[in-house]
Amino acid sequence: MRKLAAALMLLALSCTASAQSTVPPGNADALPIEAAPPDEFQPPAESVVAGLSSDSVAITASFDGSDILIYGAIKRESPIPEGPPLQVIVTVEAPSSGVTVWRKERKAGIWVNAQSVRIGAAPGFYAVATTADLDDILLPEWDNRYRISLPLAMRAFAGQVAVESAVPFTEALIRIREDEGLYRLDEGSVSLIDQTLFRADVSLPANLVEGAYKTRIFLLRDGQVIDVFVAPINVRKVGLERWLYRLAFDQPFLYGLMSLLVAVAAGWGASAAFQKLRRP
Amino acid sequence: MQIYLPIAEVSVNAFTLIGLGGLVGVMSGLFGVGGGFLITPLLFFIGIPPAIAVATGANQVVASSVSGVLAHVKRKSVDFRMGGVLLAGGLVGSWMGVWVFTLLQELGQVDLVVQLCYVVFLGLIGMMMLQESIRALRRSRKPGNRKRLHQHNWVHRWPGKVKFRASGLYISVIPPLLVGVAVGVLAAIMGVGGGFIMVPAMIYLLGMPTRVVVGTSLFQITFVTAFTTLMHAVSYNTVDIMLAVLLIMGGVVGAQIGTTLGAKLRAEQLRILLALLVLAVCGKLALDLFLTPDDFYAIQPGIG
Secondary structure (H helix, E strand, O other), rough: HHHHHHHHHHHHHHHHHOOOOOOOOOOOOOOOOOOOOOOOOOOEEEEEEEEEEEOOOEEOOOOOOOOOEEEEEEOOOOOOOEEEEEEEEEEEEOOOOEEEEEEEEOOOOOOEEEEEEEEEEEEEEEEEEOOOOOOHHHHHHHHHOOOOOHHHHOOOOOOOOOOOHHHHHHHHHHHHHHHOOOOEOOOOOOEEEEEOEEEEOOOOOOOOOEEEEEEEEEEOOEEEEEEEEEEEEEEEOOOOOOOOHHHHHOHHHHHHHHHHHHHHHHHHHHHHHHHHHOOO | OOEEEOOOOOOOEHHHHHHHHHHHHHHHHHHHOOOOOHHHHHHHHOOOOOOHHHHHHHHHHHHHHHHHHHHHHHHHOOOOOHHHHHHHHHHHHHHHHHHHHHHHHEEEEEHHHHHHHHHHHHHHHHHHHHHHHHHHHHHHHHOOOOOOOOOHHHHHHOOOEEEEOOOOOOOHHHHHHHHHHHHHHHHHHOOOOOOHHHHHHHHHHHHOOHHHHHHHHHHHHHHHHHHHHHHHHHHOOOHHHHHHHHHHHHHHHHHHHHHHHHHHHHHHHHHHHHHHHHHHHHHHHHHHHHHOOOOOOEEEEEOO
């Protein structure tokens, strides 16, 4: 019960960051909200109201990862329906970019990159947190529709696929990114109380890339998605990090000269300092 | 202490970077190599994206070579005229090298070519130096042998002879110019200053005395890497100044320690050490090529 009270309090405190999924966006600044499942004509019997502990992440020089708390409640007009219990899936994803996955082969005794699969868009970071085993709570057709599970998070092979099967390549991409902490599937990490209140903690790694991140919260019953909530997380560099980054891209020549100046000054400074040290 | 690098977009330990810079700085001061062939693979290893490792490595080499070359200028062990000729060749070579690099990138397999280049050149140079310096060490142990200043070979028969006073050489400008071009090309392809090729080429091809080789090589490296850094910053935006500053902090101090150490060691011993270091890096890279990899798959950003 203490958990419940805490979650309620959090909810009350942060109404600014929260939004209701079934209400259409009133103005341009409102959070982009995905349409409710297409075959629903009236508001779903159960819908999500959720918020984030922060809707932006600032990357400073000492940034070494960040934890985001995603919490919310289920809003319903009628009593809790009978049948299988409610389930919640929370995903956080970074903007996507193209990647090439290479497979090495032995040619003339040495290992070389032989075959490749080009993936048009794979998120730089993707975390899935659930209340139970993903396979048990989500039907494949609903997974396909919302692209929830890790293999479905990446889209579109770029160009022609020259290999027999692209599956080992996408599996390798997921495995390598999982090892780096960039892709994560945390089954059972979302806590749901009384089929009403939930919270999920998602930790963002230190090797984070700037961009507009997206959080999605899915409500499921009997393997089917009954409501979706989407909220953005803005990840951006601030202060010195931002200034250097902008300079490098807007004024590359100036930035290059500055880098050289730092190098020459440091080299000269050390030389002069050691000269003094040797002959005091 | 973790620090987030703005261009590389990764978070790394600041002290690891300072330590790496210091280690490479010692090598730089000791042997007259920029240390690019060490710093670049080491940066890959701690998770810096390759393009950024190459460009920022070059920037770090600028700092450690400036620091080293100033120490050598004070000891009057820089042949400026020779350095100038090598530099002229080097800039032309590195411009050509960048062109070749772009061509290789279009063909794919640039990684393999770079790695093979490392193995072949490091292997050849390491063996040559080791053999020669062991022979020299043996010879110097037997006193009474009249030692010639240097061997006269084909290099001395070319036209356009110029006096290189600091090196005590009277040779054609063409061979040093060609050495400069060759090193420049390799430097641009392999993403290094080229000192580890330059130093043996100066000793064995041009017949320069070891005394001025290190200083002159550092002098040339300073300018070639400065040129490379600027080129990378302007065309690829891959120089990470935060990363460079940390590497440089360790590097400049290391270079001074290296130069001091170098003055105390004998030239033959110095050469044996450099040969062993070169062979060690070569062996590591060769193993990567021949041994079955832990992971058959690798991810490369972009779908170029």
